[in-house]
Amino acid sequence: MADGVTLPEAAPSRLTRLVGAMRAVFGLAVDVALPQLCASCREPVGSDGLCPACWSRISFIAPPYCERLGIPFPYDPGPGVLSMEAIADPPAYRRARVAVRFDDVARALVHALKYGDRLDLAPMMGRWMATAGRSLTADADALIPVPLHWRRYWARRFNQSALLAEAISKASGVPVVLDALKRVKATPQQVGLSQSARALNVQGAFRVSPAGKAAVAGRRLILVDDVITTGATVDACARALLRAGAADVSALAFARVVAAARPPI
Numbered sequence: 203m204a205d206g207v208t209l210p211e212a213a214p215s216r217l218t219r220l221v222g223a224m225r226a227v228f229g230l231a232v233d234v235a236l237p238q239l240c241a242s243c244r245e246p247v248g249s250d251g252l253c254p255a256c257w258s259r260i261s262f263i264a265p266p267y268c269e270r271l272g273i274p275f276p277y278d279p280g281p282g283v284l285s286m287e288a289i290a291d292p293p294a295y296r297r298a299r300v301a302v303r304f305d306d307v308a309r310a311l312v313h314a315l316k317y318g319d320r321l322d323l324a325p326m327m328g329r330w331m332a333t334a335g336r337s338l339t340a341d342a343d344a345l346i347p348v349p350l351h352w353r354r355y356w357a358r359r360f361n362q363s364a365l366l367a368e369a370i371s372k373a374s375g376v377p378v379v380l381d382a383l384k385r386v387k388a389t390p391q392q393v394g395l396s397q398s399a400r401a402l403n404v405q406g407a408f409r410v411s412p413a414g415k416a417a418v419a420g421r422r423l424i425l426v427d428d429v430i431t432t433g434a435t436v437d438a439c440a441r442a443l444l445r446a447g448a449a450d451v452s453a454l455a456f457a458r459v460v461a462a463a464r465p466p467i
């Protein structure tokens with residue numbers, strides 16, 4: 203995320219040219235000598251983001267799952283059956299799909315992307331999401347990353363959900379719309395909050411900008427987030443998009459917190 207600022211410089215002396223050349227040589231040597239580390243356990247790996255042991259522990263979410271929330275079922279109850287969560291507390295979004303369960307490997311990947319500046323993980327994570335969300339992207343007009351408040355964006359300098367959305371876009375062909383949905387309230391981190399506290403925390407936190415209305419009204423949209431915990435954040439986003447006239451809103455996340463296996467109703 204270099205900002206591309208170049209400083210005016212004097213003609214390089216012979217010494218600076220020599221130092222530059224050495225740096226190029228040694229920099230290359232360092233790149234070759236340092237193997238990439240597994241994003242989860244920090245063991246050296248080849249080209250991908252995970253070592254074979256961590257890779258084998260990733261828990262992909264596959265059918266059977268709740269048609270509405272994408273929560274996996276321990277057995278196949280037949281087509282169209284919904285989870286207890288979807289019936290008791292139906293979300294504003296129509297459907298959610300998720301790539302993996304939020305376990306310790308998934309947590310390590312999300313943290314590495316979000317805080318560890320392992321931005322190189324986004325294409326892999328986005329590809330998994332594109333696979334999980336195929337039924338959503340098949341008839342969607344745009345991907346909308348869950349926005350950060352501008353203050354957090356300034357501190358972090360990137361939005362991890364936007365990086366994932368770009369990767370999903372590459373795999374699916376559905377374009378990303380970046381600036382339509384705004385986080386207008388700087389909400390405290392959701393970590394450690396109860397389900398009702400989370401819902402209260404994000405109430406009124408999102409709004410479609412006047413300029414963004416045209417990109418949202420009458421469109422079929424997919425919200426993109428890194429983790430769905432209780433679903434309060436994507437639900438608040440979906441409400442804001444529907445208020446602005448969106449025709450349909452679904453959600454696609456990298457990981458979802460899934461409680462112990464529960465049978466469907």
Ligand SMILES: [Zn+2]
Binds near residue numbers: 242252256
């Ligand atoms: Zn590992």
